[in-house]
Every structure is written in C-alpha cells, then in structure tokens.
Amino acid sequence: MSYPHLSDTAISKLELSDQERIQHIKKPRWIGYTRAREILGKLEELLTHPVQPRMPNMLIVGETNNGKTMLVEKFREKHPASENPTGEAVKIPVLYIQAPPGPDERGIYNAILTRLFEGNPRSESTDAKRDRVVAVLRRVSLGLVMIDELHHLMAGAYVKQRNCLNVLKYLGNELRVPIVGIGTAEAVRAIQTDPQLANRFTPEVLNKWTRNAEFARLMSSFERVLPLREPSQLSKSPLADRILDMSSGTIGEMSTLLNMAAIHAIKAGEERITVSMLERCGYVPPTQRKQVAATL
Template sequence: MKYSHLSDTAASKVELPDQERIQHIKKPRWIGYSRAKDILEKLEDLLVHPVQPRMPNMLIVGETNNGKTMLVEKFRERHPASENPNGEAVKIPVLYIQAPPGPDERGIYNAILNRLFEANPRSESVDAKRDRVVAILKRVSLGFVMIDEIHHLMAGAYVKQRNALNVLKYLGNELRVPIVGIGTAEAVRAVQTDPQLANRFTPEVLPKWTRNAELARLMSSFERVLPLKEASQLSASPLIDRVLDMSSGTIGEMSTLLNMAAIHAIKTGEERITVSTLEGCQYVPPAQRKQAAALM
C-alpha cells in the first residue's frame, strides 16, 4: 500500500501542493498517549463525582510546553456548554478560566464573570462579585471549575496567596463542585502549605519524556500524521535520540521541532525527516533560547 507509513488523513494530504501540505502540518493536532489518556479518564470520573460536602480536586502539573494545554482543550471539546433552550439557564459542565496574573480575589471573580459574558462593573464590591458569581454558577448545572495557570495565584505576598487559596476553598465548598488547577510544580508546593487544600488536591503529573517504549510509540504517532512521501523511521535511533535531546523532553517542543523538520523536508524535496533535516530546519532548542536570553 502506497504511503503505508501514514494515517488515512495524512495519506489523503500527501499529494496536495506543497503549500497546502505545509498549512496542514501547522494546524494544531491531538496525539494521545498513555499518561494523557489516564488523566482524561480521571477528569471524566471527576465530572460525574457524587456531590458531597468536600469535593475532590485535581492539579494537572507539568513543565511549560509539555502538553497541559492540549490535554485541557481535548477535554473541553468533549464537554461544551449547551444553550439548554428548555431550561432556566445554559448548561456549563466545565467552566474554564485563566488565573489572573497575581493572587487577587477580585481578579478571580472578574475572570469568571468575563468567561460567562456577565456585566463586570468596576464599582462593584468584592463581596457583591462573590455573591453574584456563586448565584450564577449554581444555576448552570456546573460540573467543575478549571483554572489554568493556577501558579499565578501563588505569586506575591504570603497574605495574598492565602487569600487566593481561600477563594478556591470557598468556591469548592459553596458550589460543591471539584476545582481543577493546571500549572507548574509551584502550584503543588503552594497547595501543600495549606493542609485542607493538600488533602483535597490530587496532583496528576505530566513528566518530561525519556527514552523508553512510550516515547517510541509517540514518535511513530507523529510520523503517521506528518504528510511526507517517504518514511522517516522516527522511532529508531539516531532520530529518536536527537529529537529527545534537542527538545529537552517536552512534547510541545517535540511537536514544534518535527513540524519544522517536516516543512523543511517538503521545501528541500527530501520528503522525510533525517538528522540533517532536524539540524537544518532552523529550530532553536530551549537550552539555546535560555542562553541567548541570559546574554541580553
């Protein structure tokens, strides 16, 4: 079978003009792997958890560019809001917000109101905002609240950090829904300082990738979705080792590197990824970016 190294979707793109193939490569894509699938299953369980006075919470933890955002987007796609025309209010199984830049109670409520497209007058007191947020969320069949970049709530003075954590406890207790935080290891360290939160938040870690069978499967998955005419054998040495070394072991960097290498392979007519393609595609590894930033 021609292009047997590709998925059906990628094989259908491989004979398109080069620019169309390049545009296809640049589109975001979901590539499932064991740890991500495990966390998705746990999120599904959390979404239907029986209501109780103290609901369980979760922290999805990982380094920058290591798959947290794509995992969250995948889950949100499964559970979109519904207009619920026959009910009293829309249904929002998953309320997703970005944490404000600092540990600010007003900022948390503002983020929720903005996500709900609610009026947000500056003159409104924090107490009034809190009451309005709770009243609205009790009407929308809420499953749980997702707070991205939750480590932002741990920045600044200790008193403000405690206040932000108390907001999370209050919302969880009042709404009786789980809170799911997404962030770096800093969020875990901060939650551990509060015994009540530490008992409720279960960390689910997305570790950096290492050379093992799971990485080989991931590389094979990448190869199947990149519409190149020739097989690259990404899961074999020396390619897999070079990808791991250049990307510093995060899936987002691996994706960026392989996309750039695939585009380079199309432009040069090589039609497969090789070590020379990886090194010639103008990808700058994270370690080199940090070194350049330090010299500025």
C-alpha cells in the first residue's frame, strides 16, 4: 500500500505492533519550522563569533511549553563535549546549566561545577568558587554558555537579583564567550533593568502560533511523523482550528494533544485523527487546567 501522507520512517513503523507504534509516538521528536531554524542559525553564528572584549549574547524567550527546550536540545546534540585525549582537558563547545531556583550567586557557580563533575566543598568561599569556575572553563575550549530558566534568577530580593546579573556580566567579560539565556518574558524584563546587559542580550522570541501558512506547514510535518495508516489532513479546517484552540497556540501542547489523539486512534482502530478524536483522547487543555486550579 502507498502512504503519501507519511515520511519513510513513519511508514516503516506501520509494520510494528500497535503497542510498539504507541511507544514510538511517545518518544520525543524534533519538528523543524522556520523560526526554530532561524534561531539555530544564529546560535551557530554565536558559537563561531570572533573573540572580542564584549561578546554578543542571546536571550531565547517564549511561554512555557512553546519549544525552547527542544530547540536548545537540538543545538546541544550538534555540539557535544569531546574527550580530547591529546589535550589537557575535555572540550566543551556548549556548556548548558539550569539556573538555580532562586537568585543565588553560589548556586550559579555550583551548577557549573556540578555540570563539569567538579567538587563543591561547602567550606569554599564564594570568591574562591568563582575563581575556580573561571579557571576550569578556560581549560575546556568553551564556545558558549547556555543558562536555562533564567527567569528563576529574578525570584527574590532585589540585591540578590543584581548580584546574579553581575555574575552574567563577569563570566562574559572574563571568559569572552557568548552567553545564551533561555526563559520567559520575565527574563527579558530582568535583563532590561541593567543597561549594560540590555545592550548585549538580543531577544529571540518564540511567539505563540496563529492560523497562517507556517502553522499549516507545522501540522503537515506532524502528520508525516505520526504512524497512522489513514491521512488526517491536520492542516485543514476544522481540525487545524480545533488543534490551535485546544493547545492555546504552544507547540508543546500541540505535540501532547496530537500524540494522545494518535494513540487513541490506534487503540480505536480508526487510524486517523478527527475532531471527535481530539475531544475523546483524554487531553485537558491549558485553559481548563487553569480553571480547575482556580477552584481549589
């Protein structure tokens, strides 16, 4: 049989059992789209940027569950650390850390040292810890630093917030590598409170999706990777409109919704996603979750 609505990989999965297909659908996947590819290209430019006293930085901004994490993972996969057996230290082109849950200077240094498998003695002073972080990072052929959940650094007293922003400036100045922050709109507002950082960090926004040609292409991309035997025509009304409405316009919610609907379609033996399938698959839209939370 011919399955023109599917990619070659998805077609090969049709030979699996229903349970194996369901397990395949549950696995994380990368769906490329124009804005994500633009940001990935700019990250590549940062990674190879000539060294200068003030390196350019980036702030990847978007709502929760709107593709920031998958984009960052895609970039990191392309630039893994290498053992560098002939050198004095491993090579780490991209150092990724998560910001501590609150504005804590020591927490930032600890996150870096933990990622590098370095010890964190409690008795070590903050100054000594900072110097050790810089010394270690200078040995590993560092290309850039990525700090996820950057908005966490703003959740606390003003003085601590300023200290954390100063840490970003210090690391950028000392290491002369780009810093990429990842976070919500709160991260942008925080960076804007410091004129020096505001001039260095370029915001790259992942906006919510709207009903346009790019969204139609995204839906077609999803349809190509979901191993269902019958075409669903996700890019056309009324399916596309309902998907956008239920997901509140974020790609992470769309992925969850379509995965659940595809799994339900396999279990029901229908082999395609319909509006009815979207309603019956057990997905709870973000708006309903908020309404439930408000009643508790």
